Structure formats: C-alpha cells, structure tokens
Amino acid sequence: MAVRAKDVKPRTGGEIGLKRAAALTAVIVVAIAVQSTLLSEATLLGIVPQLVLVVVVSIAYLEGDRVGIVTGFTGGLVQDLLLPESIVGLTALVYTLIGYTVGVIRQYSIKESVWTPVAAVAAASAIAEIGYAALAILLGERWVSLIYTLKVTGLVVVYNTLLTPFVFPLVRRVADRFRPERVYRW
C-alpha cells in the first residue's frame, strides 16, 4: 500500500474500547429481548424474524471481521442458552462464521451504498437458516424437514431484509456514539 502504514493505523479489535464493547453487548441483549417478546408476537405467517442476526451483520459490516466474530459468537450463544432442549453452541457457530464473512467481504464493497447492508442481511439470513437446519440434521435432530426449512428460510429472509433499513442506522448510531477518541494525523 502506498500510504505510510505507520500513519494510518488500522482499527483493530484491541482498540474497540470498553465502553463501546459494553454498548454493543447491550444492543445484542436488547435485540434478544425484543425478538422474544415484541417480534415473536408480530410474526410473518407464524415465522419470527431474526433481529439478533440483523444486528450481528450490521455490527460486522461496520466494525470488520474480528468484532464480527466476537459479536456473532455472543449473540448466537445467548440465543442458544435461552432456548430449551436445543443444541447449545449451534447458533453461535453459525453466527460466528457469518460475522467473520460479512466483516471480510465488506472490504470488497467498492462504494458506500445503502443497499450493501440490506443485501448482506438477506444473504446472511438465507445462509444462517439453511446452515442451522443442515447442522441440526447432522447432529441428529431428525424432525427437521426440507419443506419447513424452506418456509422458515424464505420468510426470515423477507422479514429480516425489511427490518434492516430500521436496524442498521440504529446500530451505526450506537457504534458512532461510543467511538473511542482517536487522534487523526494528516
């Protein structure tokens, strides 16, 4: 790279700051509570939208792969822990991979567009639901049927995509509000 590496310090995981980490954790916990109360009442044909996934993708898109990994792991794990009789760690695994992938891919999006996060959420939702179903079947949950998986995936993609224009700006505002003071050298 032509820019002198010493002057432009890339933002790394260590620089995220305690306050900011706390704020983003709070966002995830609130998202889980909202998803299991308000949104689970306001279903689309009986299907609950995955607000936590939208938040994970938003944060990974804004903050990069490493924050994406940690966020995905945390969001997925808390969701797993609150579900009874489920395979703990499965959602965490899927969301960790998604957080990383979104964080890496965002570097290749050439220009800033409002549609990029929306497209990222749509793709991530499809991969997350199909991935979860596939892993659940591999781990012995025999009841998961193809038709139900397709129904869940289709509706979650639609619902999550519709939520993104509202959720993404909110997450960005929280992230910006708690951005650590940095020294800019020109």
Place this chain on the structure above:
Amino acid sequence: MSRRRVRGRVLLLAFLVLCVGIITLDFRQTQTGPLQRVQEFAAAVVTPLQRGFTVVTRPVGNLFTSLAELANLRSENTRLKAEVERLNAAADQSDVFEAENVTLRRHARLRESFASMTPVTAQIIGNSSTNWKEAVQIDKGRAAGIRPDMAVIEPDGVVGKIVPPVTRTSATVLLLTDPSFGAAARITEAEITGIVTGSGSSENLSMKLVDNDANVSVGDAVETSSFNNGVFPPTIPIGEVTAVGEERAALDKEVEVEAAVNFRNLEYVDVLLETGPRIAFRGGRADGG
C-alpha cells in the same frame, strides 16, 4: 494488511473450536451440567427485560395525561378533551380487566379441579426467539416450586412441560407444538393409545397410534393417558382428530390432531407441581359458563 487478515483467521479458528467444544459439552452434559448454570444466568439477565417489554405491549392505555399545563382557558379546553380521552381509555381498560377476570376465573376453576394439589398460575413473559423451537418463558420459577419435567396446562387442555433453564423467578415451557415433544395420548372413542408430537409452528399435531387396525374417525377427542410414567395426569384434553392418514403397509398409523389450546393467544398457564399418572383430576374440562 495481510498480517491483520491472518490474525482474523486465527481468531475465527479459536472461536469455531470454542463453539464445537460447547456443542460437545452440551451433548455430554446431564440434567445438571456446567452449561445449565450458564443457561440460568443468561435467563436471569434477559427475563427482566422480557417482563418489561411484555408490560409495554399489554393493552394498558396511558392514563398519565399531563395535567401540568392548566394556566389559562385554552388549556382548560385541552384538559377537558384529555379528560374525555382518559375516560374513554378507562372504559376500554375496564373491558380489558373484565376479559382478564374471565380468564383468571377459568384458571381458578381449573386449580380447584385437582384433588391433591394446587397448580401454580403463571403469566407468559416471553416467546421462543427462533423458528426451530416452540417454547415460552413464564414469570414463576423455583421460588414457586417449579422444577423441570412438570406438566403445564390451561383450562382448554395441555400446553407443554417445564424444561431447563428454570431460575428463581422464571421458567421455560416446551410447548406441545414443538417437534421434539412427545406425550402419551389416548382416543377414548376408539379405545387406543399412542404418542402425540408437535410439527413446528402453527401446524397441527400428529399422533402415532400403537395399533394399525384402530377405528379412528375425524372429530374424536384426544386426551392424555396414564400410559407409562409420563409427565401428565390422565384425561386432560389434547385436541381433536382432524384427519386420518392413509394406511401404509408396515408403517404406524398416523392421525392429524388439532390442539385444544390456542397457542397464539396464550397469556396465562397453570403448572402442576406434582405430575405423573397418579394425580386425580376431577371432571373433564374445567371451562364452561
């Protein structure tokens, strides 16, 4: 740049290993493993928030209209308008309370219908946050005597059973509609028993019969049986047969059952603190009038 990428990959690998470790731990743990503790902790953090959101979404009108600006006649007008609105809201609210009263009276009658114990009536404060699990959170827990594997019913019939995590003040109910749920059931008209299982959100239940030659017809009532040392006391309504499957050679006969309970409108449930086939349940349905 490239070193950053490598560090990202190392971090990813570390977390993936961690996930696989947790999954392994989950598969190996018994009823009271270390994950159980973590689960209870997570529930303890999230349930107060759920309680808050549940209060917000309940149809309680905002009665605290501002009475602060009464300085002049113009605001007098505003005040009177607000008063009218408030009274209207109060009238609406009395309807809500009346409906709630009816619901709670039905639960009280249900409680009286058990000879040997008093069930605990609990309010639902949260639903399953995923589409792969049918479950709800309730606002009573260990402090009220609730433990895993207790039966959960409501005046219309079977709701589900208590599963971990159970905290001091909250518990989780796995619903009858969850595909991993199985309950011993009986169709009295056809004198046959079987297992009722859920098939996911807003779908009908299915019942596997033990006998292929059974003479089951649409409309037959399905209720819990004292088949084995199951969770439920006998003769609690589960639902009604809506379709009888085609008989396939060498396969168990399966019938479709519509649940007696409307899971979409559940607000209160009753937890049976003693469970098993020996509990006396006086008289069929506890609703009516």
